[in-house]
Amino acid sequence: MAGVDLGPLLLTLRLAAITTLLLLLLGTPLAWWLAHTRSRWKAPIEALTALPLVLPPTVIGFYLLVLLNPTAPLGAWWVQLTGQTLTFSFSGLVVASLIYSLPFTVQPLQAAFEIVGRRPLEAAATLRASPLDAFFSVASPLALRGYVTAAVLSFAHTIGEFGVVLMVGGNIPGRTQLISIQIYEQVETLRYEQAHVLSAGLMLFSFAVLLVVYTVNRRVPRPAG
Amino acid sequence: MARLVLRLDLRRAGFELAVDEVLELEGISALFGPSGCGKTTLLRALAGLEPQVRGRIVLDDEVWLGPPLRAPLPAHRRGVGLVFQDARLFDHLGVEGNLRYAERRARGADGPAIAWDEVLRALDLQPLLARRPASLSGGERQRVAIGRTLLARPRLLLMDEPLAALDAQRKAEILPYVERLPATFGVPVLYVTHDMAEVARLAQRLVLMDRGRVLAQGPLDAVLEALDGPEFEALEPGVVLPAQVLGIDAAWGLLHLQVAGGEWVVPAPPRAPAPGSALRLRVRARDVSLATVRPSGLSVRNVLPGTLLALRERGAMADALVDIGGARLRARLTRHAAAELALAPGAPVFALVKGVALEAGA
Numbered sequence: 001m002a003g004v005d006l007g008p009l010l011l012t013l014r015l016a017a018i019t020t021l022l023l024l025l026l027g028t029p030l031a032w033w034l035a036h037t038r039s040r041w042k043a044p045i046e047a048l049t050a051l052p053l054v055l056p057p058t059v060i061g062f063y064l065l066v067l068l069n070p071t072a073p074l075g076a077w078w079v080q081l082t083g084q085t086l087t088f089s090f091s092g093l094v095v096a097s098l099i100y101s102l103p104f105t106v107q108p109l110q111a112a113f114e115i116v117g118r119r120p121l122e123a124a125a126t127l128r129a130s131p132l133d134a135f136f137s138v139a140s141p142l143a144l145r146g147y148v149t150a151a152v153l154s155f156a157h158t159i160g161e162f163g164v165v166l167m168v169g170g171n172i173p174g175r176t177q178l179i180s181i182q183i184y185e186q187v188e189t190l191r192y193e194q195a196h197v198l199s200a201g202l203m204l205f206s207f208a209v210l211l212v213v214y215t216v217n218r219r220v221p222r223p224a225g
Numbered sequence: 226m227a228r229l230v231l232r233l234d235l236r237r238a239g240f241e242l243a244v245d246e247v248l249e250l251e252g253i254s255a256l257f258g259p260s261g262c263g264k265t266t267l268l269r270a271l272a273g274l275e276p277q278v279r280g281r282i283v284l285d286d287e288v289w290l291g292p293p294l295r296a297p298l299p300a301h302r303r304g305v306g307l308v309f310q311d312a313r314l315f316d317h318l319g320v321e322g323n324l325r326y327a328e329r330r331a332r333g334a335d336g337p338a339i340a341w342d343e344v345l346r347a348l349d350l351q352p353l354l355a356r357r358p359a360s361l362s363g364g365e366r367q368r369v370a371i372g373r374t375l376l377a378r379p380r381l382l383l384m385d386e387p388l389a390a391l392d393a394q395r396k397a398e399i400l401p402y403v404e405r406l407p408a409t410f411g412v413p414v415l416y417v418t419h420d421m422a423e424v425a426r427l428a429q430r431l432v433l434m435d436r437g438r439v440l441a442q443g444p445l446d447a448v449l450e451a452l453d454g455p456e457f458e459a460l461e462p463g464v465v466l467p468a469q470v471l472g473i474d475a476a477w478g479l480l481h482l483q484v485a486g487g488e489w490v491v492p493a494p495p496r497a498p499a500p501g502s503a504l505r506l507r508v509r510a511r512d513v514s515l516a517t518v519r520p521s522g523l524s525v526r527n528v529l530p531g532t533l534l535a536l537r538e539r540g541a542m543a544d545a546l547v548d549i550g551g552a553r554l555r556a557r558l559t560r561h562a563a564a565e566l567a568l569a570p571g572a573p574v575f576a577l578v579k580g581v582a583l584e585a586g587a
Binding site for chain 1: 272273274299300301302304305306307309311313315316317326327330331334373374377
């Protein structure tokens, strides 16, 4: 495939992998809390978590620019820490993707934890398992389907993002030029043939991903109440 | 024998649990009462699964709730086993995985010595080891759940209506396993049920609950003989007597039983127990009549001479407690009949037993 630059593709895959990994780590405690809390903060936090689903990407991108630019406290702190800016850098893209894809991790995990419920955890406690032990030995395996769904959706959604990453990262080849941005550029410059190759590739990939999700959801037995 | 100090206070919308008792737990103690009376909540509080409960829980010398503890001892550190009504096996593990889960976590923990092989044998679990929980019948699930709980080597075994979800036949399959638990493993059992037949079959001791309170507790016979007051009416006053099978009269389909000092004749059940085997009989007060002379020309087969011990009158009814040579029966008659027969403590009477419920095992 002469003329196809693989750089953006690899960068996109790297971004999606790192984002997914971090989201699973950060999203698990949040989803666990949402699934089990009776706090009055539950609804506001749930709404906040779901915001990226409904907001235009430009709104998220705009606020991220405001927060992450080197003159803002967070952006300045990052410059001090690493010597690089968060805006127009790969790190900034990771931060943006974490926020943008958060609901795609938290919602499947929360649903999975809610289906598992307290019953198996109570059983584990009466069998001398500490809460942490019970989380890893009972809740996580029973919520496996939720983890697979969360990982696949977060990964795919990160690959598909455009508006937020364009605003936060720009279009710097090798640093922030992702595959969706590359397609946009190819269309803008009327290189339809290359845009076709990448777009068809993304389509196939997304279809395959969703196929995996739906197949897994059908095959793994639901934990019995 | 374990000693359980129990002072519990729990208030919820429309429900209040208020218990202040010292329970002597030996063998199987039945916690009995109508649905919604707080039995399950009491059990869950004991297991450490009701964080809102206030009060004091001490098992022998170990404090689980109350001073000097600042916070309740968490469930996983109490060393108390709980068999849930719905078994709650872990579906991501096989039967052996479920059993190993408990066994591994009990290594090095305080608790009675309960061995893997012993549990497998007592509950007949070997044939189930390779199965998945989803493929087990209801009765098999409960056997695995009981085995799993035992392998956690609990100091106290709590069972929350473990047979309530099973049909009569499955129940009959599991009861013998349950009944042998305390003797085999040396663990006292607190067994929640609202089925008087299960109490009659299994219990050595009885704790009666109603509307969040303990009404009476103690050895089974003592509690059953003492039951008094309108709140006990739902519990069908009566007694439970040990019996031994003397023989079977196949021609008439009858079972001859040795009960206390006398011989009783009752209809044999479909699968009659073998001669020599032990049984428990539940005799309801309403199935016992009294006579002051031995009646003749009577269809009732079991007529037992005895002595009236006590008579408690309430409204139109009178409850009599009768000694029949080592065992005691309760009889329910009208106050009018008691007056006409001039029944008074010490009077010789004949107890006419119209029907009994057989409970296998003793």
